[in-house]
Amino acid sequence: MPNIYVRYFDHEAIAHNIEELLDFLGGISEINITPDVADDIACYIGGDMPYPKRYKVRPRVYFILIKTQASTLEEFKSHRFEQMPRSNEENEAYARKEQRQRALCEEHYGWYRCTLLFKRVLMVPGTGKYKYTDTRFSAFVKAQNALACYDRIVEYLKSRHDIDPRCQYPSVKGDNFQFEFMGEQLQQEAIDDVQQALQDAPTPENYDEAVAQIDDDNAPAAPEVEEETAADDFDYNNDLNFDDIKL
Numbered sequence: 001m002p003n004i005y006v007r008y009f010d011h012e013a014i015a016h017n018i019e020e021l022l023d024f025l026g027g028i029s030e031i032n033i034t035p036d037v038a039d040d041i042a043c044y045i046g047g048d049m050p051y052p053k054r055y056k057v058r059p060r061v062y063f064i065l066i067k068t069q070a071s072t073l074e075e076f077k078s079h080r081f082e083q084m085p086r087s088n089e090e091n092e093a094y095a096r097k098e099q100r101q102r103a104l105c106e107e108h109y110g111w112y113r114c115t116l117l118f119k120r121v122l123m124v125p126g127t128g129k130y131k132y133t134d135t136r137f138s139a140f141v142k143a144q145n146a147l148a149c150y151d152r153i154v155e156y157l158k159s160r161h162d163i164d165p166r167c168q169y170p171s172v173k174g175d176n177f178q179f180e181f182m183g184e185q186l187q188q189e190a191i192d193d194v195q196q197a198l199q200d201a202p203t204p205e206n207y208d209e210a211v212a213q214i215d216d217d218n219a220p221a222a223p224e225v226e227e228e229t230a231a232d233d234f235d236y237n238n239d240l241n242f243d244d245i246k247l
Contacts, residue, residue: 004045005076008063014073018042021065031057041065051173052105054147062148064105100173104147110184112141112149117176118157121164132168140186146179147172 004015011028015021022038025031033041037055044053044065054062070076120135137157141149150172157163170176182190 001045002067003070005066005068005070005073006063008057012073014068014070014076016071018045021045025063028063031063051171052101052147054151060144060148064147066101066105097173104150104172105145107145108181109144110142111182111186112143112146113180113182113190114139114141114146114149114153115178116150116153116157116170118170119168121166130164130166140182140191142186146181149179150177 001017004021006013006015006021006024008025008028008031011024013020013024015024018041021041022033025033041055045067050067052064052066054064056062068076115136115138117134117136119132121130122133123130137153139153139156141152143149143152154169157167157169158165
């Protein structure tokens with residue numbers, strides 16, 4: 001059984017078993033560990049999923065769990081405790097994986113520019129049949145870290161009436177989810193640059209959407225997206241199916 005790194009704002013620890021983990025969480029007055037949450041934590045610790053997992057404390061506030069072989073916080077933070085793979089190729093892959101995981105969980109509250117490439121289910125015109133189509137969705141997201149951005153984008157896409165529930169979403173740790181921290185304030189110049197890039201793209205299928213703001217401080221309902229194509233023979237392999245919005 002792996003050890004578990006647990007963090008809630010400035011509270012952090014390495015738990016060596018589920019009892020230590022639940023005792024630590026129980027000592028934080030804001031966190032209420034119900035039997036269902038305790039069972040889910042036990043399943044996560046005993047399961048095969050290697051990725052970090054977040055648990056909601058209240059809207060937009062979470063604590064995070066990360067499986068690790070470290071026995072102390074110092075070992076976890078230094079990353080010297082890990083046994084490096086044998087070959088140089090494995091070493092490089094391992095280093096990239098660790099760097100990606102740290103980047104996803106590193107907390108910088110503010111705006112992120114995110115792009116998600118997912119498998120969208122679309123009907124092929126004139127056939128009545130459906131197919132999976134690689135579709136790229138971009139948005140500015142206001143969140144605490146990139147992991148939260150991913151969750152909000154997937155939640156938003158699943159809530160849209162024009163997105164089939166059979167769509168498939170990529171792993172948060174894969175190359176099909178990209179992000180860039182833009183700062184605590186989102187400058188209008190950044191939005192203008194993105195919109196201009198879409199207008200200049202050498203494709204006939206550019207969608208014209210108003211930029212709506214959906215952030216943590218004032219979150220209205222997700223904007224409806226009116227899709228228009230510039231050609232009758234729409235290319236369903238095109239990945240610029242959405243304009244940039246703000247989540």
